[in-house]
Each structure stands twice: as structure tokens, then as C-alpha cells.
Amino acid sequence: MTTDPWGRVDDDGTVYVRTAEGERAVGSWQAGEPEEALAYFHRKFDELAGQVQLLEQRVKGTDLPPAQAEAGILKLREAITGANAVGDLDSLNNRLQALSEMVGKRREEVKAAREVARGQAKEIKERIVGEAERIAEDATHWKSGGERLRQLVEEWKAAERIDRATEAALWKRLSTARTAFAKRRKAYFSSLDEQRDQVRSAKERIVTEAEELSASTDWNATAAAYRELMRRWKAAGRASREVEDELWNRFKGAQDQFFQARSTVFAERDASFAANADAKELLLVEAEKILPVTDVRAARGQLRALVERWETVGPVPREQRDRLEGGLRKIDDAVRKAEEAEWKRSNPEARARAQDTVNQLRRSIEQLETRLAKAQPGSKQAKEAEEGIAARRSWLEEAERTLAEFS
Structure with a gap:
């Protein structure tokens, strides 16, 4: 009989x-020496020891899940037992x-870590749901709000799962918030579409009016009408981009047609008035030679003659009118002051001159009023007559005040 510390033959x-627990037969060896038998069965032991060592290395050196580790331990224990x-x-x-005790401890650690993770996941999901509900209730930036809700769903998916009941309840709240947001967004854009339809209708009416005015030659009234249409356009709000652009192009086209026509007419009129301005420049130079007044009667006569020639010349471009009329008015003021001074020395003669000036201006105004009555409203002739009447009425007021001083 051959023996060693762990077995015998x-x-x-x-x-x-x-x-x-005692001895246990593990096999029979008939083919050779007892030492060969023990060596053979030692190799079987070494194979089991190698498997135990490998499992120890996996458990200690890797993140082998406890369930897999326990399954490996159970399998090896069964193999070793028999x-x-x-x-x-x-x-x-x-x-x-x-190793089983180590795995059990690890199982408890994993369980504890999982509980912590679930607690954190619950907090994360409650935070996600809370934010989603705030967006559903308060958000008005629909694009960014919708994008944020999609991000919250992805954050939900990335978070750890929690207990089934809590998970289901929170998911229901998240789904409800997303649905509420979608309904609010749909209602908003529906009302926005209705509002834009109203704006479109209002602006279509404005455009129609603008197009009807585009061929008008009543320059002042039509320009004022276009300003009012522009005010109404801005107050109407905005339609959809495509409609807004199309209507604006029509509105601007009609407006441009009118103002381009007006600019052309005004340019032609100003060109015809340019010669009048040159003539009045010469008359003004001639009138300035009256000053200083040394002979009041002669000065007034010269000025009266100049005024008659001045009116015969006709209107001048708008940008030169005030300067030329103002220049002549200054000379008239100077002559009038000289007449006032002369009046102090010769009241009857001064009064007669003042009366003559008043009469002349009244006749001039009557002539212009007759011309205005015959002219077509809004025409160039009507405009010139209106401007002449306004200027002479201003002079007449001064002349009448002077005449009143002799009363």
C-alpha cells in the first residue's frame, strides 16, 4: 500500500x-505503480486548484457581478465535493x-450602491419632471421649450431605473407635461394663424387703397394719404413672412409710382421756375438800391413798380421762395419805416401813401383770388395763386396797421 498526506492506494x-470527513474512494488503478496512480489523481486536484485560483483572480481583480461569481463558486464547490x-x-x-464571503460582502456593497444610485436617480427624475411641468405651464419660447423637453427625455433615459411604481408615476407626469406643452403650443400657433389672417386682410385693404392712389396728381393730399396708410400699416402688426413680403412689395410699388411721378412733375416745375428765380434775383438787387431811403415818395414808387414786375414774373422754386420773398419784405419794411418817419413830418401825405399801398395790395389780392377761382383745384396755377395771396395778405396786414395809425 502506497500513501501520501492527502491519499493512498x-x-x-x-x-x-x-x-x-474521512477517507473517500476516488478511483481504481490497476495498470501501473501506486505512485503513478497518486500522480494522476494529484493532477486532477491541480486542475481544480487552478480553477479556484482563476475564480479568485476574477473576483478580486475585476468587476465580476456577484451573481456570476456565486454561480462560479457553486459550480466549483459541487465539482470539489465529488x-x-x-x-x-x-x-x-x-x-x-x-471567496463566497467576499462575494456576499460585495453583493451588499453593490446593493447599497444601487440603493444610493436609485435614490439619486429618483432625485434626477423628480427634477426632470419638475422642470418639464414648469415648461409645460409657463414656457412661451416654443422652439427652445420643445428642444429642452426632448433633452429632458434623453436625460430620463440615461438615468438609473428606480422602483417600478415610482418610475411609472413620474413617467406619467412627464408624459402629461409634454402633452400639455404640445397642446398649448398648438393653441398658440392656431391663434397666431388667426391673428395673421386678420393682419393679412387689413394690409390687403391698405394695399388696395395704395394702388388706387398711385396714379393721383393731387400731390399734397395724396402724399398725406400715403403717410396715413403707412401709419395704419405699422399699426396692423405682422402677417406671415411670405404674405408680408408680397403685400409690402405691392404697397411700396404703388407708393413709389406716386412719389416718382410727383418728383418728376416737381422737377419739371422747378426747372420752369428757375428762370423766375433768376429774374427775381435781379429785381431784388435792383430793389436793394432803394436803400438807404432818402426820398420816401420816390422809394415807395420805385418799390411799387418793382412789386408789380415781381408779381408778373411768377413763382420760384420752393427752396428759394422764402429767401427771395424775405429779401423783398426787408426792403418793404425799410421803406415803411422811412414812411413812418416821414409821416411824423407830413401826416396827410403819409396817410395817402399808406392808403394807396393798401388799395394796391387789395387789388392784387382780388386779382389773385379771381385767378384762383378760375384755376383747377390742385393745379400749378392754383398753387401759385394761393402762395401769392398768402404773401400779399401778410403785406396787407402790415399796410393796414400803418394806415390805421393815421386814423
Whole structure:
């Protein structure tokens, strides 16, 4: 009989292994020496020991899930319990027991970590739901609000799962918030479409009016009408971009047609008035020679003659009118002041001159009023007559005040 610390071979060739529970037959060896039998069954033990060592390395050196580790331990324990091998099988069981305790501890750690993660996941999902509900209730920036809700859904998916009941309740709240947001957004854009339809109708009416005015030659009244149409356009609000652009192009086209026509007419009129301005420039130079007044009667006569020639010349361009009329008015003021001074010395003559000036201006106004009555409203002739009447009425007021001083 051959023996070693962990087993022996009996005389009949039976091989035994020694364990804490006693000997157990593991096989029979008839083909050779007992040492060969023990060596063979030692190799079987070494294979089991290698598997135990490998499992220990995986458990200690990797993140092997506890369930897989326990399954490996159970499988090896079953293999060792009935193993046909010779060696310290009890030590292998002890190592498996220590490994099982380690895995159990790890299981508790994983469980605790999972509970912490679930708690954090619950907080995350409650925060996600809370933000989604605020967006659903208050958001008015629809594009950014919708994008944020999509991001919140992705954050939800990335978070750890929690207990089924809480998960379902929170998901229901999130879904409800998304639905509420979608309904509010749909209602807003529906009302916006209705509002834009109203704006479109209002602006179509404005454009129609603008197009009807585009061929008008009543320059002042039509320009004022276009200003009012522009005010109404701005007050109407905005339609959809395509409609807004199309209507604006029509409105601007009609407006441009009118103002271009007006500019052309005014340019032609100003060109015809340019010669009048040159003539009045010469008359003004001639009138300035009256000053200083040394002979009041002669000065007034010269000025009266100049005024008659001045009126015969006709209107001048708008930008020169005030300067030329103002220049002549200054000379008239100077002559009038000289007449006032002369009046102090010769009241009857001054009064007669003042009366003559008043009469002349009244006749001039009557002539212009007759011309205005015959002219077509809004025409160039009517405009010139109106301007002449306004200027002479101003002079007449001054002349009448002077005449009144003799009363």
C-alpha cells in the first residue's frame, strides 16, 4: 500500500483521498505503480486548484457581478465535493468559502450602491419632471421649450431605473407635461394663424387703397394719404413672412409710382421756375438800391413798380421762395419805416401813401383770388395763386396797421 498526506492506494488498487470527513474512494488503478496512480489523481486536484485560483483572480481583480461569481463558486464547490482527485480538497472548499464571503460582502456593497444610485436617480427624475411641468405651464419660447423637453427625455433615459411604481408615476407626469406643452403650443400657433389672417386682410385693404392712389396728381393730399396708410400699416402688426413680403412689395410699388411721378412733375416745375428765380434775383438787387431811403415818395414808387414786375414774373422754386420773398419784405419794411418817419413830418401825405399801398395790395389780392377761382383745384396755377395771396395778405396786414395809425 502506497500513501501520501492527502491519499493512498490500497493493495487492491483502490485510490483514496483524505478529507476532514474521512477517507473517500476516488478511483481504481490497476495498470501501473501506486505512485503513478497518486500522480494522476494529484493532477486532477491541480486542475481544480487552478480553477479556484482563476475564480479568485476574477473576483478580486475585476468587476465580476456577484451573481456570476456565486454561480462560479457553486459550480466549483459541487465539482470539489465529488471530485475524483487527491489533494487538500478541504483547503479548496475553505478558499471557496472565503471567496463566497467576499462575494456576499460585495453583493451588499453593490446593493447599497444601487440603493444610493436609485435614490439619486429618483432625485434626477423628480427634477426632470419638475422642470418639464414648469415648461409645460409657463414656457412661451416654443422652439427652445420643445428642444429642452426632448433633452429632458434623453436625460430620463440615461438615468438609473428606480422602483417600478415610482418610475411609472413620474413617467406619467412627464408624459402629461409634454402633452400639455404640445397642446398649448398648438393653441398658440392656431391663434397666431388667426391673428395673421386678420393682419393679412387689413394690409390687403391698405394695399388696395395704395394702388388706387398711385396714379393721383393731387400731390399734397395724396402724399398725406400715403403717410396715413403707412401709419395704419405699422399699426396692423405682422402677417406671415411670405404674405408680408408680397403685400409690402405691392404697397411700396404703388407708393413709389406716386412719389416718382410727383418728383418728376416737381422737377419739371422747378426747372420752369428757375428762370423766375433768376429774374427775381435781379429785381431784388435792383430793389436793394432803394436803400438807404432818402426820398420816401420816390422809394415807395420805385418799390411799387418793382412789386408789380415781381408779381408778373411768377413763382420760384420752393427752396428759394422764402429767401427771395424775405429779401423783398426787408426792403418793404425799410421803406415803411422811412414812411413812418416821414409821416411824423407830413401826416396827410403819409396817410395817402399808406392808403394807396393798401388799395394796391387789395387789388392784387382780388386779382389773385379771381385767378384762383378760375384755376383747377390742385393745379400749378392754383398753387401759385394761393402762395401769392398768402404773401400779399401778410403785406396787407402790415399796410393796414400803418394806415390805421393815421386814423
